[in-house]
Amino acid sequence: HLVESGGGSVQAGGSLRLSCAATGYTYSRYCMAWFRQAPGKEREGVAVIDYYSTTSYADSVKGRFTISQDNAGRTLYLQMNTLKPEDTALYYCAADFLWRGRCLPTVSEYKYFGQGTQVTVSS
Numbered sequence: 001h002l003v004e005s006g007g008g009s010v011q012a013g014g015s016l017r018l019s020c021a022a023t024g025y026t027y028s029r030y031c032m033a034w035f036r037q038a039p040g041k042e043r044e045g046v047a048v049i050d051y052y053s054t055t056s057y058a059d060s061v062k063g064r065f066t067i068s069q070d071n072a073g074r075t076l077y078l079q080m081n082t083l084k085p086e087d088t089a090l091y092y093c094a095a096d097f098l099w100r101g102r103c104l105p106t107v108s109e110y111k112y113f114g115q116g117t118q119v120t121v122s123s
Contacts, residue, residue, distance in 0.1 A: 007118045044058065048067070
């Protein structure tokens with residue numbers, strides 16, 4: 001069970017921090033990620049983190065967003081700074097516990113998704 005929180009409305013240049021609580025899973029190694037989906041667009045990977053805390057980011061958010069975790073992946077975070085109107089989307093937390101040796105920001109790689117939290121950035 002993945003539950004996101006922390007979405008909201010901000011002006012361009014502002015910041016938000018998203019959280020995702022992972023409960024009910026038993027796992028060792030894993031991939032966890034943030035995806036987003038804007039109206040009329042495909043769901044896209046924003047940031048990924050693995051059991052070893054290795055991270056990767058979409059080019060569009062590099063230098064502005066930071067993915068992190070605590071409590072062995074039980075809580076996932078996405079710190080979003082210098083937000084832009086194009087960051088407006090429904091943000092989803094995702095997890096997969098079938099370890100393939102690497103984590104990719106691809107929807108098909110993740111078995112579990114949260115319900116999403118809305119982020120709206122106004123200009």
